[in-house]
Amino acid sequence: xxxxxxxxxxxxxxxxxxxxGAREHAQILEEVKGLPAPYRNRDPxxxxxxxxxxxxxxxxxxxxxxxxxxxxYKISDRVExxxxxxxxxxxxxxxPADDMRVTxxxxxxxxxxxxxxxxxxxxxxxxxxxxxLRAVIEYNLDCGFNFERTSSHDxxxxxxxNLALEEFTFEVRPFNPHPTNPGQKxxxxxxxxxxGNLKAKATPAAGxxxxxxxxxxxxxxxxxxxxxxxxxxxxxRTESGAQIKFQKPRFVGETAxxxxxxxxxxxxxxxxxxxxxxxxxYEYVVHTMKELFDG
Numbered sequence: 001x002x003x004x005x006x007x008x009x010x011x012x013x014x015x016x017x018x019x020x021g022a023r024e025h026a027q028i029l030e031e032v033k034g035l036p037a038p039y040r041n042r043d044p045x046x047x048x049x050x051x052x053x054x055x056x057x058x059x060x061x062x063x064x065x066x067x068x069x070x071x072x073y074k075i076s077d078r079v080e081x082x083x084x085x086x087x088x089x090x091x092x093x094x095x096p097a098d099d100m101r102v103t104x105x106x107x108x109x110x111x112x113x114x115x116x117x118x119x120x121x122x123x124x125x126x127x128x129x130x131x132x133l134r135a136v137i138e139y140n141l142d143c144g145f146n147f148e149r150t151s152s153h154d155x156x157x158x159x160x161x162n163l164a165l166e167e168f169t170f171e172v173r174p175f176n177p178h179p180t181n182p183g184q185k186x187x188x189x190x191x192x193x194x195x196g197n198l199k200a201k202a203t204p205a206a207g208x209x210x211x212x213x214x215x216x217x218x219x220x221x222x223x224x225x226x227x228x229x230x231x232x233x234x235x236x237r238t239e240s241g242a243q244i245k246f247q248k249p250r251f252v253g254e255t256a257x258x259x260x261x262x263x264x265x266x267x268x269x270x271x272x273x274x275x276x277x278x279x280x281x282y283e284y285v286v287h288t289m290k291e292l293f294d295g
Contacts, residue, residue, distance in 0.1 A: 001274040005115045005285050006126035006149065006267045007293070010107075012137075013144040020143065022109035026058050026067050028137065029107070037139035039073065039132050050074040051132045062279075062286040064108050071132045072102030072124070103129040106285055111294060114147065115285045118269065126267065150293065151268035156234070156246050157212075157222055159268070159292045163236030163244060164209035170221040171199040171251040172230030182215075182223030197253070209237070225262065228255035240279075242288040243271040268292075 012020040012028065020028070033056045038044035056069040078097040081090050103124035104117045114133070116126040124132070134145040151159075172186060173196060179187035190198060202217065204210045212218045224230040233248030246268050249261045272284035279287065 002271050003274050003281055004118045004269055004271045006118050006269060007151075007289055008114050008116065008126075008130050008147045009112055009150055010114055010130075010145065010147040011112065013146070015142040017144070022112065025107060025109040026065075028141065028143070029053065029056055029067050029069065032136050032140045033069075035136065035140045037132075037136040039135045047076055050076075051136055053133065053136050061106070062283045062290065064110060064286055064290070066282070066286060067107040067109075068104070068282060069107075070102050070104055071129050071136070072100045073132065075099040075101065105129060105133060106282060108286060108289060111289065113150070113289060113293065115270075115289060118267075149265035149267050151246055152265045153226065153262035155265075155293070156268065157226075159244065160212040160218075160222075160234065160236070162238060162291055163212075163234070164239075165211065165218070165234055165236045166204065166209065166243075167235040168202040168210060168218055168221075168232065169200070169234070169248050170225070170230055170232040171197065171248065172221055172224045173197050173253060175224070175227070175229055176255075180223070180227060182219040183227065183229070184220075186217070186220040186224060225258075228259040228262075231258060231261070238288055238291045240284065240287050240291060241273065242284055242291075244288075244292070245269040245271070 012025060014020050033053050036049045037051045038048045039051045041048045051071070051073045054070050054072065056067065058067050075097050077094050079092050080095045082093050084091050101122065101124050103119060106115045114130065116129040118126040130147050134147060137143065137145045174190045175183065175187050202210065210218065221230060221232055225232050231249045231251040234246050236244045238244065249266065252258050252261065270288055272281060272288060274281045
């Protein structure tokens with residue numbers, strides 16, 4: 001069994017907009033534990049104040065002081081589909097409910113990062129979980145909580161150095177007017193045939209894995225993307241066995257817009273084993289976070 005998590009960087013601010021030190025983060029979570037808050041609702045009714053931080057505990061995980069907890073919201077009514085035999089149709093009717101949608105979070109204050117378990121349907125998405133954490137903190141305390149996805153272009157390039165790549169996809173176009181290294185070689189291969197756009201998917205030889213390195217197709221493609229002449233995505237694996245997925249951003253084909261696209265952090269999805277006997281699920285999550293972002 002496996003689970004997928006998304007990593008976010010975060011910052012906490014006090015009422016004077018000063019950054020709150022890492023040592024105080026666990027206490028802030030303690031203060032808001034069990035206190036309800038609305039989410040994305042400027043004029044909430046009482047039933048909308050239904051998001052709660054719960055099951056909070058503080059533990060050492062892979063050598064890090066971490067806070068483990070659950071974020072969720074209460075569901076007091078739901079829409080049910082009921083068959084109307086007389087009219088031979090399905091009617092939508094409201095019915096009372098006593099349910100919740102939840103997800104798990106791991107806060108690692110030293111790294112100023114949180115990991116949020118990703119899901120859909122019965123489980124909250126990672127972005128929704130992080131957003132509801134912010135809502136609970138800011139609604140109940142006079143402080144701010146900012147977060148952003150971790151996978152900027154630079155984050156992904158740095159992470160690639162520590163990954164055994166299982167798949168590398170890219171889309172590039174020739175430089176205009178002048179190529180730079182890395183990217184020169186790929187540019188030179190495209191120009192003689194008047195290739196305006198190249199889209200490709202690379203996979204490793206049987207039984208092996210690809211590596212980014214300093215020369216070859218992968219650094220050429222990432223070099224072109226860095227200058228706004230391409231985009232790339234990847235699937236890779238860390239030394240500890242976690243799978244990393246970064247979806248290729250949409251390639252616009254206009255340098256300025258593609259550079260802007262890369263500067264918008266997107267989700268780096270991390271899939272880890274759940275208690276496989278080597279490490280616990282939480283140990284995998286924190287260990288992988290350190291592999292990718294610590295140093």
